[in-house]
Amino acid sequence: WVFNLSWTAGRHNVRTGMDARRIQRNNYFISAQPTGSFSFSPNFTSPSGVGGGGVGYASFLLGATDSINRGVVDGRTGRRNSEWGAYVQDDFKVTRNLSLSYGVRYEIYQPWFEVADRMSALDLETGRVILAGAGNKFGRGLRKTDKNNFAPRLGVAWNTGGKAKLVVRGGYGLSYVEEFGGNGTNPIQNPPGSTTQQLIYSTTLAPAVRFSQGIPLPQPVNVANPSGQYRQIAYGAVSAYAQTWDLSLQREFGQGWLVDAAYVGAKGAYVDLVNLNINQAVPGPGAVVSRRPYPNLSDAIGIAPWGNSSYNSFQTTLDRRIGIARFSGAWTWAHSIDNTSGESSNSPIQNSRNIAAQRGNGAGGVGT
Numbered sequence: 001w002v003f004n005l006s007w008t009a010g011r012h013n014v015r016t017g018m019d020a021r022r023i024q025r026n027n028y029f030i031s032a033q034p035t036g037s038f039s040f041s042p043n044f045t046s047p048s049g050v051g052g053g054g055v056g057y058a059s060f061l062l063g064a065t066d067s068i069n070r071g072v073v074d075g076r077t078g079r080r081n082s083e084w085g086a087y088v089q090d091d092f093k094v095t096r097n098l099s100l101s102y103g104v105r106y107e108i109y110q111p112w113f114e115v116a117d118r119m120s121a122l123d124l125e126t127g128r129v130i131l132a133g134a135g136n137k138f139g140r141g142l143r144k145t146d147k148n149n150f151a152p153r154l155g156v157a158w159n160t161g162g163k164a165k166l167v168v169r170g171g172y173g174l175s176y177v178e179e180f181g182g183n184g185t186n187p188i189q190n191p192p193g194s195t196t197q198q199l200i201y202s203t204t205l206a207p208a209v210r211f212s213q214g215i216p217l218p219q220p221v222n223v224a225n226p227s228g229q230y231r232q233i234a235y236g237a238v239s240a241y242a243q244t245w246d247l248s249l250q251r252e253f254g255q256g257w258l259v260d261a262a263y264v265g266a267k268g269a270y271v272d273l274v275n276l277n278i279n280q281a282v283p284g285p286g287a288v289v290s291r292r293p294y295p296n297l298s299d300a301i302g303i304a305p306w307g308n309s310s311y312n313s314f315q316t317t318l319d320r321r322i323g324i325a326r327f328s329g330a331w332t333w334a335h336s337i338d339n340t341s342g343e344s345s346n347s348p349i350q351n352s353r354n355i356a357a358q359r360g361n362g363a364g365g366v367g368t
Contacts, residue, residue, distance in 0.1 A: 001019065001020045002017070002018075002019045003017055003018055003019070004016070004017035005017060011092060011093040011094070012090055012091070012092050012093075013090070013091040013092075014088070014089070014090045014091075015087075015088070015089050015090075015091075015103075016086075016087065016088040016089070017086070017087060018084070018085060018086040018087075019084070019085050019086075020082065020083070020084050020085075021082065021083040021084075022080070022081075022082050023080070023081050023082070023083065024078065024079070024080055025078070025079040025080075026076060026077070026078045026079075027076065027077065028073060028076055028077065029073065029077055029186060029188050029189050029194060030071035030072075030073045030189070030194060030196075031071055031189065031196050032069050032070055032071035032196050032197075033069070033070065033071060034070065034071050034072070034073060035070070036068060036069065036070035036215045037068070037069045037070070038060075038065045038067070038068055038211060039065065039066055039067040039068075039069075040056045040057070040059035040060040040064060040065055040066065041054070041056065041059055041064075041066040041203040042054030042055050042056045042058075042059060043059075043066075043203040043204065044058075044059040044062065044064040044066070044203065044207060045058040045059050045062065045064075060211070062207075063207075063210040063211035063212050064207035064210065064211075065201070065207065065209055065210070065211050066200070066201050066202075066203045066207075067198075067199060067200045067201065068197070068198075068199040068209070068215055068216075069196070069197070069198050069199075070196070070197045070215055070218075071194070071195075071196050071197075072194065072195045072196070072197055072218050073193070073194045074118055074192070074193045074194065077114055077115075077118060077188050077193075078114060078115040078116070079112050079113070079114055079115075079188065080112070080113060080114075080115060081109070081110045081111065081112045081113070081141075082110045083107070083108070083109050083110065084107065084108045085105060085106065085107040085108075086105070086106050087103060087104065087105035087106070088103055088104065089101065089102070089103025089104075089153065090102060090103060097158060097159040097160070097161050098156075098157070098158050098159075099156070099157045099158075100154075100155070100156055101153070101154070101155035101156070101171075102152075102153060102154050102155070103152070103153045104150060104151065104152045104153065105150075105151040105153070106149060106150055106151070107149040107151065107176050107239075108145065108146075108147060108149065109145075109146065109149070109176075109178040109239055110141065110145060111139070111140075111141025111142070111143045111144075111145060112141055113132065113139075113140035113141040114132065114140075114188055114193075117131065117132040117133050117140060118132070118188065118193035118194075119131075119132040119142055119187045119188050119190065119193065120132060120142075120187060120190040120191065120192070120193065120230075121138060121142045121187050121190065121230070121232040121233075121235075122226070122230050122232060122294075122297075123138075124278070127225075127226075127294050128223055128224055128226070129190075129191070129221065129223040129224075129226045129230075130142070131223070132187075138235060142187055142232065142233065142235070143233050143234070143235050143236070143237055144235060144236055144237075146178075146237075146238040146239050148238070149176045149239055149241075150174075151173070151174045151175055151176055151241075152172075152173075152174055153171075153172070153173045153174075154171060154172045154173070155169075155170070155171035155172075156168075156169065156170050156171070157169045164251070165251055165252040165253070166249065166250070166251045167249070167250040167251075168247075168248075168249055168250075169246075169247070169248045169250070170245075170246065170247045170248070171244075171245065171246055172243070172244070172245045173243070173244050173245075174241055174242070174243050174244075175241060175242050175244075176239045176240070176241045177239065177240050177241070177242075178239040178240065186231055187230075187231055187232050187233065189231050190230050190231060190232070191221040191226070191228065191230075192220075192221040195218060195221070195228070196228075196229070197215070197218045199215075199216065225296060226296065226297065227296040227297060227298075228297065228298060229297070229298045230297065237270075238270050239270065240268065240269065240270045240271050241268070241269055241270065242266055242267070242268045242269075243266065243267045243268075243269075244264075244265070244266045245264075245265050245266075246262055246263065246264045246265070247262065247263050248260060248261065248262030248263075249261050249262070256320055256321035256322060257318070257319070257320055258318070258319040258320075258321075259316070259317070259318050259319075260315075260316065260317040260318075260319075261314075261315075261316045262314070262315045262316075263312075263313070263314055263315075264311075264312075264313045264315055265310075265311060265312045265313070266309075266310070266311040267308070267309065267310045267311070268307075268308060268309040268310075268338070269306070269308050270306045270307075270308075271306065271307035271308060271309060271338075271340055276349050276352050276355070277349070277352045278293070278352060279292050279293055279294050279297050279298070280292070280351075280352045280353070306355070307338065307339050307340040307355065307358075308338065308339060308359075309336070309337065309338035309339075309340065309362060310336070310337045310338070311334065311335070311336050311337075311362075312334065312335050313332055313333065313334035313335070314332070314333045314334075315330070315331075315332045315334075316330065316331050316332070317329070317330045318330075335361075336361065336362030336363065337359065337360065337361060337362055338359070338360075338362040338363075339355055339356065339358035339359040339360070340358070340362075341360075341361070341362045341363045
């Protein structure tokens with residue numbers, strides 16, 4: 001639902017409005033084949049029994065499987081959330097040569113929830129599994145609602161007039177965005193609603209399971225002592241936002257020449273980082289498992305913490321008009337810095353306890 005209103009009074013042009021959105025996502029979330037996938041090692045048909053000379057297809061014909069992978073999901077999921085926004089802005093013609101634009105927008109993003117509460121998360125204080133619902137501190141969406149999303153706007157344009165033919169422009173704006181629905185941090189993929197069953201057997205001993213036996217039933221989830229992999233969003237996660245600002249000078253000279261020089265900057269905060277391992281083992285002697293905060297869990301737990309970015313640039317444009325034709329050339333020098341470039345499922349954050357160590361040149365780097 002969208003409503004907008006514009007009102008002009010003298011040198012003011014005021015605009016205001018609001019919108020409300022109800023979003024639905026109905027689909028399956030699963031990371032492995034629900035009917036199961038089987039692997040067949042050539043070792044089972046090797047003359048030596050340990051490798052060399054065997055054929056995986058021959059092992060398949062014998063039904064000798066060495067690993068099984070299956071995704072278990074409790075039916076199609078239905079995620080829901082609501083988003084509300086309202087704004088007011090005034091474009092004010094202060095004088096014939098000076099204009100101001102100022103306003104503010106306010107937004108609320110409801111955390112995503114599932115219609116049957118088939119989501120879960122880890123309580124990082126106790127190590128237990130928390131099931132989504134209205135009866136616990138995490139609520140149905142497993143995180144708090146961020147209610148501080150005020151986004152101001154400010155712009156100015158000044159024509160100095162006279163022979164200088166110079167125009168000065170500047171502006172600042174803050175914008176919010178929230179997208180915690182990606183697969184990497186989606187708590188709808190957690191047990192018991194969704195699990196991945198991985199069974200790996202020895203390839204140097206007699207086959208433990210035959211293909212004809214099918215897939216063993218998955219083990220029940222122990223909410224007091226969970227194991228495996230969990231994806232989640234930090235309970236106190238807030239909406240990502242970007243601040244942008246610029247200051248530019250435009251000047252005409254000669255016959256049809258126009259030059260524009262501008263400083264443009266941006267800063268991002270609370271950027272979503274998917275591949276942060278909160279169960280990363282601390283350095284030290286002994287088995288890796290014993291040095292993890294949650295020993296029964298794997299080292300692939302996803303969470304949505306915070307990243308940041310900054311961008312600064314000097315941008316120039318030169319235009320030349322000849323009759324109905326226009327020729328334009330541009331040059332930009334920019335530097336991008338962040339702590340998220342290069343981060344992926346194959347290249348996660350190196351030290352989950354020190355995200356600042358990831359800070360460096362961004363994907364854009366330094367260049368022109």
